[in-house]
Amino acid sequence: MKLHETLQPDPWHFVRPELADAYLNAFDLKLSSARGLFARRRMGKTEFLRRDLLPAAQQRGYLAAYTNFWDSRSSPASALVSSLAEALEPQGIRAVLAKLGTPVRKVKASAKIPGGIEGALEAELSAPEVDPGVALREVLRQLDRQKKPLLLVIDEAQVLARAEHAEFAHALRAALDVRKDRIKVIFAGSSETTLREMFARASEPFYNWAALEPFPLLGDEFVAFTIKLLNRMARYRLTLEQGRHAFEELHRTPEFFKRFVERYMLYQLDGDEAALSHTKASVFSDENFLKQWTAMKTADQIVIAQLARGETDIHSAAGVKRLTQMLGRVATKNTAAQALRRLQAQNVVTRLAVGDYRIEDEAFAEWIRRRIAPRR
Ligand SMILES: Nc1ncnc2c1ncn2[C@@H]1O[C@H](COP(=O)(O)OP(=O)(O)OP(=O)(O)O)[C@@H](O)[C@H]1O
Ligand SMILES: [Mg+2]
Incomplete structure (x- = not known):
């Protein structure tokens, strides 16, 4: 998707x-070619x-590519290739398709369908016979021919x-390494x-590659x-004070604040406090976490609670013994493995390396820790 096509003015x-x-x-300034940003x-x-x-990057003469790995967590490689290809001009895309062996006929036909050549590219890149490694190499080769540098947002x-994804991560790191200036x-x-x-x-492909820093928050x-x-649209205006108060109460979270604003716009007569308590009830209801928790099998709850506490020996004899005690029936290594598999399938837990698991949502992890404290 081209950036300007997918974003409606807001x-x-x-x-x-x-x-x-x-x-x-x-x-x-060329002090660095990569940065890492994080925020809740x-x-x-x-x-x-x-x-x-x-x-802003495009205005400065960069080609711009955006990819969101969460949307394509099973195949980040093809997501990356499509986003890079979309930064190219149509000729570049055509060249890539030609290299990948797509008959010109097919490309021409697809130029008439909605999505045109980019649509064809998407389809082509997700075709099972296309090796994402080969596709990445071809797209990069085309990018190397461009005069403009590229800003890639992952x-x-x-x-x-x-x-x-370890193999892909290594390939990506290698590809970016030799192109740091572009x-x-x-x-x-x-x-x-x-x-x-x-x-x-040190064992990770991106070791020391980007400086990691907090993303400056909205205030x-x-x-x-x-x-x-x-106030330009509302019948009953709000003061800045009322706005600030709501923002604070919503833990300075822009998304929640926008929901408050929306609620207030719809029910102005009820006042800002009513809108605020409605918003709080819907966004902080530990309800969502509780729902997620209750839907889990008991074994999964026990395993995720161990992860939340930072216990890593889930598969060990001691871990299985704890699982047996808490489950109230005999557990095996396999019980733990299946729980971990389910938790991963639901995207609740990520496996970083053999035996090394993380809870994806730190807020959920925190909620679990509070729920299970004090330690049993
Ligand atoms: N600059 C902004 N102006 C107005 N509203 C904003 C702005 N930034 C964020 N928001 C509001 O906050 C919401 C969440 O923002 P966004 O999706 O960018 O957060 P995020 O940090 O990427 O979250 P996640 O980690 O869940 O992906 C937006 O949908 C929007 O309602
Ligand atoms: Mg986001």
């Missing part, structure tokens, strides 16, 4: 040109990257830390722990902007 978007410039300036979920990473950073980059990369994600593993562990200016806009 009047509620609070622009952050200075922040975008700061990142781009740092790349221009729903704090505005993706919105900034897509609506502020990438368009959102939800923590997916790369998964053991099953390809700048931003890795973003919500799991600081997992990103740290990626960049700070007072964002609130002021939103309240001002709201």
Whole structure:
């Protein structure tokens, strides 16, 4: 998808040109060619990257590619290849398709279908006979011919830390390594722990490759902007104070604040406090975690509780013994393995390496820790 085609204008978007410039300036200084950003979920990473950073990069003469590994966690390689290919001009795409052995006939026909040549590319790259490694090489070869440098944004980059993607991660690192002056990369994600593993562990392909830093969060200016806009449309205006209060109460989370604003717009007569308590009830209801928890099998609950506590010996004799005690029936290594498999299938848990598991959502992990404390 081309950036400008997929994003509708959003009047509620609070622009952050200075922040975008700061990142781009740092790349221009050539001090680094990659950065890693993390912030908790729903704090505005993706919105900034897509609506502020990438368009600003294009204005500075970069080609821009965005890929979200979470949307394609089973095949990050083909997701990356498509996003890189979309940064190319149609001729470049054609050249890639030709290399991959797509008959020109097929490409021509697809130019008439919705999505055109890019649609053809998507379809082609996801074809089972296409080796993503070969496709990546071809796309990079085309990119190497471009005059413009490329800014590549990899959102939800923590997916790369998964053991099953190790080979791809190494290939990617190698490809980027030799192009440091032409390809700048931003890795973003919500799991600081997992990103740290990626960049700070000597055995990981991206060891020491990018500086990892917190993503600057939205604050007072964002609130002021939103309240001002709201007041242009609302019958009953809100003060900045009321807005700030709601933002604080919602743990300074932009997404939740926007929900508050929406609720208030619809039920202005009920007042801001009513809108706030409605929003809080719906977003912080530990209800969601509770629902997720209750839906789990007992063995899964026990295993995830062990992970939340940082116990890693799930498969060991001691781990299985604990599982047996807590389950109240005989557990085996296999019981633990199956629980872990289910938790991974539901994307609750990620396997980083043999025997090394992480709970994806740090908020859920925290909720579990609070629930099981004090230690039994
Ligand atoms: N700059 C902004 N202006 C207005 N609203 C914003 C802005 N940034 C974020 N938001 C609001 O917060 C929501 C969440 O933002 P976003 O999806 O970018 O968060 P995220 O950090 O990428 O979260 P996740 O880790 O879950 O992917 C957006 O859908 C939007 O409602
Ligand atoms: Mg995001």
